[in-house]
Amino acid sequence: MLVTMEPRTTSALGDAERDLVDRARRGDRGAFERLVSEHVRHVWRVVWRIVRHDADAEDVVQEVFLAAWQGLAGYRGECAFTTWLHRIAVTRALNHVGRSGERLRRASRPIDAPAASDPDGEPLLARLADGGPSPLQALEARELLRRLADCVSRLPAAWRAVVALRDGESLAYEEIARVLDVALGTVRSRLARARFALKECMEAAAP
Incomplete structure (x- = not known):
C-alpha cells in the first residue's frame, strides 16, 4: 500500500536516541546496533535510489554504518543524528557511483518477489x-x-x-x-x- 507523507524535517535528538548515541560514542556496541536497527531501512532506501543495484546498495549500507561507528567520536549533536547519517549515506553512495563509472546494473526479479529496495513491500x-x-x-x-x-x-x-x-x-x-x-x-x-x-x-x- 502506498502511503503519502508530508515533507518532514529531521528534528533534534529525542531523549532515547540521544542516550543511545551517547552510549555508542563511549564504545557500547549494543547501543550502536540499536541505532543501526532503527535507521537501516531509510539508509537502505536512500542508498539504493542512488546506486540502483541491490548488491551494491548492501555493500554501501555496510560502509555507511562502519563509517558511522568509526566517526561517532566526531559527532557532537550539532545536527540531528538522522541528518548526520543521511550525509554519510549520500556521500558513500555517490563515491560508489563514481568508483563504478556510473555502472547502472538492474537485477531482474520474478513478478511475485518483493523488491529488496522496498523493505515494506509485499509480493505483487x-x-x-x-x-x-x-x-x-x-x-x-x-x-x-x-x-x-x-x-x-x-x-x-x-x-x-x-x-x-x-x-x-x-x-x-x-x-x-x-x-x-x-x-x-x-x-x-x-x-x-x-x-x-x-x-x-x-x-x-x-x-
Whole structure:
C-alpha cells in the first residue's frame, strides 16, 4: 500500500536516541546496533535510489554504518543524528557511483518477489486479492514502475540523491541542503531538472 507523507524535517535528538548515541560514542556496541536497527531501512532506501543495484546498495549500507561507528567520536549533536547519517549515506553512495563509472546494473526479479529496495513491500501477487487491483492493472502498474526506475537510473547521481531525499524520504528542502551541504537554491535547481528529465524520459518511453 502506498502511503503519502508530508515533507518532514529531521528534528533534534529525542531523549532515547540521544542516550543511545551517547552510549555508542563511549564504545557500547549494543547501543550502536540499536541505532543501526532503527535507521537501516531509510539508509537502505536512500542508498539504493542512488546506486540502483541491490548488491551494491548492501555493500554501501555496510560502509555507511562502519563509517558511522568509526566517526561517532566526531559527532557532537550539532545536527540531528538522522541528518548526520543521511550525509554519510549520500556521500558513500555517490563515491560508489563514481568508483563504478556510473555502472547502472538492474537485477531482474520474478513478478511475485518483493523488491529488496522496498523493505515494506509485499509480493505483487499477494496484493491482487480482496479489493486489490486486477492482474492487468497490477502488471500495468509494475511496467510503469519499471519504466520510472529506468528513467531514474539515467539521471546524474547528484540529481538522484536529491530525488531520493525529497521524493523517497520526504525531507524538506532545507534539510536536504544540510544533508548535501549545498545551497538551498542548488537543491531546488537539481530537483527541478531531475523532474523535468524524468517527465521527458517517461513520455519518450510511453507505449
